[in-house]
Amino acid sequence: MHIYLYLSFALFALTRYVLAEVIDANEVERFCYPEEHKNTRKSCECSNENAPPWGIRAINIDCSYKSLKTVDFSEVLPLYVNTLDLSWNSVNEVPTLASDSLRVLNVMHNNITSITNKKFVKVTNLRELYLGWNSIQSVELSAFDELAHLQVLDLSHNNIHALGLQLFRPLIVLETLDLSWNRQLNETENIQDQDFYRTFGVNSKLRTLRLQACSLTDLVLSEKAALVRLDLRRNMLEKIPTKLPTNLEKLDISGNLFGTISPAVTANLSAVLSELYLEDMPRLQSIEKDAFRTMTALKRLASRIVVD
Ligand SMILES: *[C@@H]1O[C@H](CO)[C@@H](O)[C@H](O)[C@H]1NC(C)=O
Ligand SMILES: *[C@@H]1O[C@H](CO)[C@@H](O)[C@H](O)[C@H]1NC(C)=O
Ligand SMILES: *[C@@H]1O[C@H](CO)[C@@H](O)[C@H](O)[C@H]1NC(C)=O
Numbered sequence: 001m002h003i004y005l006y007l008s009f010a011l012f013a014l015t016r017y018v019l020a021e022v023i024d025a026n027e028v029e030r031f032c033y034p035e036e037h038k039n040t041r042k043s044c045e046c047s048n049e050n051a052p053p054w055g056i057r058a059i060n061i062d063c064s065y066k067s068l069k070t071v072d073f074s075e076v077l078p079l080y081v082n083t084l085d086l087s088w089n090s091v092n093e094v095p096t097l098a099s100d101s102l103r104v105l106n107v108m109h110n111n112i113t114s115i116t117n118k119k120f121v122k123v124t125n126l127r128e129l130y131l132g133w134n135s136i137q138s139v140e141l142s143a144f145d146e147l148a149h150l151q152v153l154d155l156s157h158n159n160i161h162a163l164g165l166q167l168f169r170p171l172i173v174l175e176t177l178d179l180s181w182n183r184q185l186n187e188t189e190n191i192q193d194q195d196f197y198r199t200f201g202v203n204s205k206l207r208t209l210r211l212q213a214c215s216l217t218d219l220v221l222s223e224k225a226a227l228v229r230l231d232l233r234r235n236m237l238e239k240i241p242t243k244l245p246t247n248l249e250k251l252d253i254s255g256n257l258f259g260t261i262s263p264a265v266t267a268n269l270s271a272v273l274s275e276l277y278l279e280d281m282p283r284l285q286s287i288e289k290d291a292f293r294t295m296t297a298l299k300r301l302a303s304r305i306v307v308d
Contacts, residue, residue, distance in 0.1 A: 169201030
């Protein structure tokens with residue numbers, strides 16, 4: 001009698017153990033988030049990262065194209081989440097999220113109009129944050145607090161016309177900043193006549209800066225900045241900004257309002273510049289001989305311009 005009882009208990013325990021394993025495996029494969037919408041139309045697809053470089057589990061969650069709203073997302077994310085894709089939904093405010101492991105957050109193509117203070121203080125390990133293709137008009141001054149590991153910030157294709165002083169200061173290791181296609185960014189106070197780095201607290205080690213189509217007539221950078229790629233396509237520049245970083249390797253000033261390209265205009269382009277883009281210049285009258293003489297490192301000069 002005693003023996004019989006003991007055995008049945010062991011079997012029961014074993015069955016429970018196996019069952020738990022099976023459910024656990026299924027959960028990781030699909031529909032692990034949000035908790036309260038599991039196995040409904042609103043659940044997101046979860047998958048294991050194939051080969052995470054740091055050797056532990058990493059889960060990628062895809063919530064794209066589901067007409068989800070901000071309220072549909074719960075704050076707590078599953079353990080080991082690595083990337084979260086909330087793009088192409090009806091999110092009107094970035095949901096507050098909490099995770100120690102999240103590295104990539106994509107909220108592009110939604111309906112967000114503002115980024116409020118301390119939005120990301122519970123996802124402090126973020127490396128990449130994509131906020132492009134929304135209708136963001138305002139970004140509050142402490143919006144990016146605690147993002148000390150962020151390397152990529154994409155705010156392109158929005159409606160920002162007032163960048164706050166020192167806005168990017170918490171982003172101490174930022175490498176790529178994209179503000180392109182904020183067509184009224186030129187309305188930002190001091191953006192065209194004060195040092196861009198100092199005014200907005202941009203990391204001096206930034207490698208890539210994109211400011212396409214921001215209606216800029218000028219920009220003040222620092223010669224000592226580590227910048228390697230600068231995209232100023234489709235602005236309203238009539239001259240190349242002075243004091244460009246001496247490390248610059250790739251510069252795109254296509255689609256601006258230059259009347260002539262002469263040795264004087266290009267005088268301050270660094271000798272390390274290897275790619276220069278000068279396409280679609282509506283006002284260009286002439287390119288003078290020797291205009292590119294000082295650019296000894298130039299490997300690629302792209303121009304699609306007709307001068308008569
Ligand atoms: C975006 O927001 C506006 C007003 O805030 C609303 O009229 C519109 O339907 C929203 N679009 C989507 C796709 O949710
Ligand atoms: C910004 O650019 C627009 C043209 O796109 C222009 O009408 C406006 O006056 C500019 N504002 C400033 C402050 O430069
Ligand atoms: C080149 O740099 C010097 C010193 O910063 C400046 O005075 C000059 O105007 C610049 N030239 C051009 C063509 O921008």
